[in-house]
Amino acid sequence: xxxxxxxxxxxxxxxxxxxxxxxxxxxxxxxxxxxxxxxxxxxxxxxxxxxxxxxxxxxxxxxxxxxxxxxxxxxxxxxxxxxxxxxxxxxxxxxxxxxxxxx
Amino acid sequence: xxxxxxxxxxxxxxxxxxxxxxxxxxxxxxxxxxxxxxxxxxxxxxxxxxxxxxxxxxxxxxxxxxxxxxxxxxxxxxxxxxxxxxxxxxxxxxxxxxxxxxxxxxxxxxxxxxxxxxxxxxxxxxxxxxxxxxxxxxxxxxxxxxxxxxxxxxxxx
Amino acid sequence: xxxxxxxxxxxxxxxxxxxxxxxxxxxxxxxxxxxxxxxxxxxxxxxxxxxxxxxxxxxxxxxxxxxxxxxxxxxxxxxxxxxxxxxxxxxxxxxxxxxxxxxxxxxxxxxxxxxxxxxxxxxxxxxxxxxxxxxxxxxxxxxxxxxxxxxxxxxxxxxxxxxxxxxxxxxxxxxxxxxxxxxxxxxxxxxxxxxxxxxxxxxxxxxxxxxxxxxxxxxxxxxxxxxxxxxxxxxxxxxxxxxxxxxxxxxxxxxxxxxxxxxxxxxxxxx
Numbered sequence: 228x229x230x231x232x233x234x235x236x237x238x239x240x241x242x243x244x245x246x247x248x249x250x251x252x253x254x255x256x257x258x259x260x261x262x263x264x265x266x267x268x269x270x271x272x273x274x275x276x277x278x279x280x281x282x283x284x285x286x287x288x289x290x291x292x293x294x295x296x297x298x299x300x301x302x303x304x305x306x307x308x309x310x311x312x313x314x315x316x317x318x319x320x321x322x323x324x325x326x327x328x329x330x
Numbered sequence: 331x332x333x334x335x336x337x338x339x340x341x342x343x344x345x346x347x348x349x350x351x352x353x354x355x356x357x358x359x360x361x362x363x364x365x366x367x368x369x370x371x372x373x374x375x376x377x378x379x380x381x382x383x384x385x386x387x388x389x390x391x392x393x394x395x396x397x398x399x400x401x402x403x404x405x406x407x408x409x410x411x412x413x414x415x416x417x418x419x420x421x422x423x424x425x426x427x428x429x430x431x432x433x434x435x436x437x438x439x440x441x442x443x444x445x446x447x448x449x450x451x452x453x454x455x456x457x458x459x460x461x462x463x464x465x466x467x468x469x470x471x472x473x474x475x476x477x478x479x480x481x482x483x484x485x486x487x
Numbered sequence: 488x489x490x491x492x493x494x495x496x497x498x499x500x501x502x503x504x505x506x507x508x509x510x511x512x513x514x515x516x517x518x519x520x521x522x523x524x525x526x527x528x529x530x531x532x533x534x535x536x537x538x539x540x541x542x543x544x545x546x547x548x549x550x551x552x553x554x555x556x557x558x559x560x561x562x563x564x565x566x567x568x569x570x571x572x573x574x575x576x577x578x579x580x581x582x583x584x585x586x587x588x589x590x591x592x593x594x595x596x597x598x599x600x601x602x603x604x605x606x607x608x609x610x611x612x613x614x615x616x617x618x619x620x621x622x623x624x625x626x627x628x629x630x631x632x633x634x635x636x637x638x639x640x641x642x643x644x645x646x647x648x649x650x651x652x653x654x655x656x657x658x659x660x661x662x663x664x665x666x667x668x669x670x671x672x673x674x675x676x677x678x679x680x681x682x683x684x685x686x687x688x689x690x691x692x693x694x695x696x697x698x699x700x701x702x703x704x705x706x707x708x709x710x711x712x713x714x715x716x717x718x719x720x721x722x723x724x725x726x727x728x729x730x731x732x733x734x735x736x737x738x739x740x741x742x743x744x745x746x747x748x749x750x751x752x753x754x755x756x757x758x
Contacts, residue, residue: 233534246529289436289437293408293453294409294532295535297532301448303446304444318367401522403519405680406704
């Protein structure tokens, strides 16, 4: 399985702020290697963030998202001690799910 | 021949009917069994084409879409921070496009009710270019743009 | 005034008028780049290396199934907090001055039974080729964040390393007759739009040293100080600066000691 994400979830007023760093090459498919062969595209296509069984953010990404992607956003609700889950799926079908406790 | 079928024939393999239906706005995100990925939208070369692939038409420029923590100059195009906030009521999604990239669409974020229509991420820019924030709110499309210059730093790698 | 002189004065004034906006433009470009750097601070991918490095530090490997948790970085076996801010330093058990990477190689060999060749393998990672060393550096240095640089030169071998490092800094050679001093010996130098720190001033030396290692956006990797020096040598068209060589340790000693007093602020993020 791929390397873990670094997730920070913090209560901010009546909302929860989520910041996540994901471990992924996000290869565009435009680059060539030393032998001139094209390095195949390899990138996260879908991201889903859930809290309490509900999706609080979902995204479709292309290879133009930067390597080791960063994402920050806020949703209403969430209390200290509760959990937020984040899942990503890439174009090779590889996936990764991590969760964080809201602080 | 109906448009959907013509599109399937044109785009060929790798594009499922579900994806096309979602692109045409006939399916709401989350309806599909598997994760949908709007392949057509991610391969478009213009703002209008992208909006069409997302099921809309001619986005109106809006001052209610603003960029934050988004510098005018990126020291390196590999990582360009982009923050977008939409003050348009009923914002459903925010997309980020880089005009001069090989394919314009970088990301689409679906914002369910209860989530702030404001987020930040980082994109790659191949060269200095306009960056568009495309917002879908209450079924209609709006956009704002910002020019970001990409420099080449001094020390090679 | 003679006609010719008047023309010169007029052209001079014209040239000045042209130059002014360019100078101002450069100033605002510098401000914008500062904004770019600030926007990158939140969410530094270096943290991914720190987490991986901590895992490697704690992983039992080798014939004795030993982790690195007994590695002495100068403050006692297993004490990581604040250790980097006091490195390079003399280690009695090796009877030599070592920087962090040299010491990590030592610990991997002595505690984990690795061969020196294996411990030194792949110091600088790339896509699909992660470097354990870079991850360990990220973890260990993160535990010195906030600590004031306090590199000692009490031991004669530390003083010797400092002196040799200083000599290397000023040594000019290679096809361009460059030395470190060529780019880093004066204020106001830059390469294209990148300002170069003046390492011969206290302020310049402190700011530069305390922000390495760093996630280099243009590399897509976390890069250590050994990498920084190696890459400087490459840019000067010098022969390769061998990983953990005495020359690399001496140069690090010189630059680290010159940063004494400043709070360590890495792993950072840079272009």
